[in-house]
Amino acid sequence: MVTTIARKDLQLLFRDGRLPWAGGVVLVLLATALLVGWERRAEISTERAAAQLLDYDDWVAQPERHPHNAAHQGMHVFKPDPALSVLDPGIDPYVGSTIWLRAHLQSELTFMPAQDATGLQRFGELSPAWVLQILGPLLVIVLGFDAFSSERELGTLRQTLSLGITSRQLFLGKALGQAMAVGVLLGPAAVIAALATFAGSGAAIGDIAARLGWLFLGYSLYVAAAVFIVLAVSAIVRSSRLALVALLGIWIATTLLAPRAASDLSRVWYPSPTRLAFNAALGADMGHVAEEVWQENFGLSTQWSPELPLDKWGLALQVDDHAGYGVMDRHFAELWDTFAAQQRAQEWLGLVAPVLAVRAFSMGVAATDFSHYRDFSLAAERHRRVLQDVVSADLVKNADPRGTGHFDYRAGTDLWQHVPPFQYTPPSVAWAVGHTMRSFGVLLATLLASLAAALFAVSARRAA
Amino acid sequence: MLEAKNLTKRFGATAALDSINLRVDPGEMYCLLGANGAGKTTLINVFLNFLVPDGGEARINGLDVTRHGIETKRLVAYIPEQVMLYGVLTGLENLSYFAELATGRKSPDDELVALLSDVGLDRTASSRRVSTYSKGMRQKVGIAIAMAKKARALLLDEPTSGLDPKAASEFSDLLRRAREDGVAILTTTHDLFHAKQTGTHIGIMKRGSLVANFSSETLSHTDLEALYLQHMQA
Ligand SMILES: Nc1ncnc2c1ncn2[C@@H]1O[C@H](COP(=O)(O)OP(=O)(O)OP(=O)(O)O)[C@@H](O)[C@H]1O
Numbered sequence: 001m002v003t004t005i006a007r008k009d010l011q012l013l014f015r016d017g018r019l020p021w022a023g024g025v026v027l028v029l030l031a032t033a034l035l036v037g038w039e040r041r042a043e044i045s046t047e048r049a050a051a052q053l054l055d056y057d058d059w060v061a062q063p064e065r066h067p068h069n070a071a072h073q074g075m076h077v078f079k080p081d082p083a084l085s086v087l088d089p090g091i092d093p094y095v096g097s098t099i100w101l102r103a104h105l106q107s108e109l110t111f112m113p114a115q116d117a118t119g120l121q122r123f124g125e126l127s128p129a130w131v132l133q134i135l136g137p138l139l140v141i142v143l144g145f146d147a148f149s150s151e152r153e154l155g156t157l158r159q160t161l162s163l164g165i166t167s168r169q170l171f172l173g174k175a176l177g178q179a180m181a182v183g184v185l186l187g188p189a190a191v192i193a194a195l196a197t198f199a200g201s202g203a204a205i206g207d208i209a210a211r212l213g214w215l216f217l218g219y220s221l222y223v224a225a226a227v228f229i230v231l232a233v234s235a236i237v238r239s240s241r242l243a244l245v246a247l248l249g250i251w252i253a254t255t256l257l258a259p260r261a262a263s264d265l266s267r268v269w270y271p272s273p274t275r276l277a278f279n280a281a282l283g284a285d286m287g288h289v290a291e292e293v294w295q296e297n298f299g300l301s302t303q304w305s306p307e308l309p310l311d312k313w314g315l316a317l318q319v320d321d322h323a324g325y326g327v328m329d330r331h332f333a334e335l336w337d338t339f340a341a342q343q344r345a346q347e348w349l350g351l352v353a354p355v356l357a358v359r360a361f362s363m364g365v366a367a368t369d370f371s372h373y374r375d376f377s378l379a380a381e382r383h384r385r386v387l388q389d390v391v392s393a394d395l396v397k398n399a400d401p402r403g404t405g406h407f408d409y410r411a412g413t414d415l416w417q418h419v420p421p422f423q424y425t426p427p428s429v430a431w432a433v434g435h436t437m438r439s440f441g442v443l444l445a446t447l448l449a450s451l452a453a454a455l456f457a458v459s460a461r462r463a464a
Numbered sequence: 465m466l467e468a469k470n471l472t473k474r475f476g477a478t479a480a481l482d483s484i485n486l487r488v489d490p491g492e493m494y495c496l497l498g499a500n501g502a503g504k505t506t507l508i509n510v511f512l513n514f515l516v517p518d519g520g521e522a523r524i525n526g527l528d529v530t531r532h533g534i535e536t537k538r539l540v541a542y543i544p545e546q547v548m549l550y551g552v553l554t555g556l557e558n559l560s561y562f563a564e565l566a567t568g569r570k571s572p573d574d575e576l577v578a579l580l581s582d583v584g585l586d587r588t589a590s591s592r593r594v595s596t597y598s599k600g601m602r603q604k605v606g607i608a609i610a611m612a613k614k615a616r617a618l619l620l621d622e623p624t625s626g627l628d629p630k631a632a633s634e635f636s637d638l639l640r641r642a643r644e645d646g647v648a649i650l651t652t653t654h655d656l657f658h659a660k661q662t663g664t665h666i667g668i669m670k671r672g673s674l675v676a677n678f679s680s681e682t683l684s685h686t687d688l689e690a691l692y693l694q695h696m697q698a
Pocket residue numbers: 475478479480498499500501502503504505506507
């Protein structure tokens with residue numbers, strides 16, 4: 001019964017030209033998006049690998065010089081481009097992927113991670129994820145807005161029900177029919193996307209496959225929820241035209257407007273400081289702590305006071321750096337926790353606008369979301385501290401004993417090689433998925449709620 | 465097989481059905497006559513559980529249709545006054561789909577083509593899209609759907625409306641054969657002649673009430689016409 005109805009609906013969609021047309025448009029868009037992403041990645045990843053090597057080579061190839069000068073040159077580290085960034089570049093295009101590790105400064109990629117760049121803002125960079133998130137529901141609407149209402153208008157609903165078909169069977173048949181229609185369109189696209197992801201990436205096949213699997217599951221929940229919502233409206237609204245208008249309204253509100261509102265709301269609930277305010281607060285705290293340690297260790301009331309004996313210069317550098325670490329950690333943790341809280345709030349708002357949940361889920365699984373950005377930034381900072389520690393330990397050992405000759409000291413390749421190249425292992429699939437469980441849960445809840453709504457709508461409507 | 469007991473249905477102030485009692489046994493064909501708006505379609509809709517009665521009960525094979533809507537619908541085949549089909553599908557595809565819903569299995573195409581030609585739709589016609597069909601042609605597909613269901617009871621609401629005389633008379637033959645096979649038939653019609661010719665029982669409805677109810681053998685065509693007009697004028 002159910003499959004009979006589904007097959008017939010699919011046939012109708014083919015015959016009336018909707019499936020070929022709407023599907024064709026979405027497929028072309030997806031293919032274009034995929035090409036764009038693939039090209040972008042091809043460019044980026046080779047460039048990055050080369051740049052990182054070059055940069056480390058530059059570090060090692062430094063001439064003999066005072067180590068602190070070397071630390072000021074520092075080195076650049078690059079966030080590896082995750083394989084799935086072809087499908088969902090996430091926040092990567094906004095935050096960039098290069099960090100300059102150098103003396104004194106913890107550098108973030110960009111102050112605002114802009115994970116919540118909204119639908120329209122992201123229009124510029126066409127990605128498969130964007131097409132699915134924004135146009136996917138539109139496709140479902142085009143295919144299904146009249147699924148029930150047209151049967152009522154044609155009178156075929158009566159004919160069908162008179163045969164002893166229950167409205168639930170009819171609903172399941174229609175849901176399956178919609179799923180098949182979407183599957184016919186997106187199935188091949190999914191396969192192509194998967195192949196494209198594997199093709200251009202050096203990452204482990206198992207890792208990519210697992211991520212693709214999760215991504216597939218997440219988007220399936222999202223599309224299925226859209227199908228149920230569309231069927232519910234089609235069942236309850238009087239005419240097809242009204243159903244279309246209502247659904248387009250819902251689409252505009254929940255996929256175009258809601259993300260903007262959600263991002264504003266999350267900032268109201270969890271205000272984040274401006275870059276200026278953040279730097280001021282960080283600077284002030286660093287100053288206080290520095291004052292304390294300089295007083296305690298060197299009996300000086302100002303940092304880098306000219307009265308500092310040169311045989312303590314290296315030690316001072318070490319002490320000063322270490323004193324700052326805790327302060328930086330605290331300030332950045334607080335800032336990033338605020339961003340994370342904004343992010344969480346937006347994910348919860350996914351209960352109202354599922355696009356928020358699927359967006360977070362998708363970039364989380366693709367390893368292009370805020371939590372991955374944070375992980376990378378922390379790793380980069382750890383490496384920066386290794387660099388600083390190597391430099392100041394060397395100064396304490398070899399330069400300080402020279403007393404007034406401190407700045408005549410020169411170190412060479414031996415020391416530079418003490419700083420290892422930056423090696424970053426991105427978080428595992430399990431880690432990524434663990435961090436997206438909230439949005440996954442929200443998607444699941446949305447699916448169940450929309451299913452319940454559809455079942456209710458279908459049973460609430462009598463035949464005639 | 466089909467039974468109405470004190471069946472009442474009101475739409476606001478108008479009583480579309482006013483305490484109707486009737487019974488159609490296997491092998492019988494009950495023809496309901498009555499002016500427009502007399503309540504004939506309403507009665508059929510109640511039997512199909514498309515309308516819930518305000519009083520009394522309708523039973524199919526002893527089962528109350530309100531409480532056992534799905535089971536009772538599976539026991540009957542229904543042909544509406546206007547058969548509604550999918551315009552973008554062919555007659556054959558429509559029949560194939562609805563027959564599969566009705567019987568739960570896919571019938572071979574040649575069986576369905578034969579069924580369509582039985583009701584007067586030839587092969588070329590049945591492979592055309594229904595959007596190109598005349599009303600009578602759609603009606604024929606509806607008849608084929610009902611036949612494919614092989615139900616023990618038929619609920620027919622002016623099934624021959626739009627059929628040409630030849631097709632109408634062929635349909636009468638189909639009904640006669642079904643009746644002789646023990647099918648119970650309840651049909652509404654404005655065609656006194658066919659009612660008298662194929663029906664075993666005739667009822668006349670007026671403003672929701674069954675005002676006359678007799679066996680068709682007991683009176684001639686002219687008597688029926690006189691009786692009908694007499695009721696309509698009163
Ligand atoms: N859904 C409805 N809402 C309100 N009134 C209705 C509804 N359906 C039928 N009626 C009224 O019930 C009465 C009986 O209508 P019904 O359709 O049963 O007549 P009928 O005998 O089938 O007429 P016809 O010969 O024209 O088909 C009419 O007065 C009609 O206006």
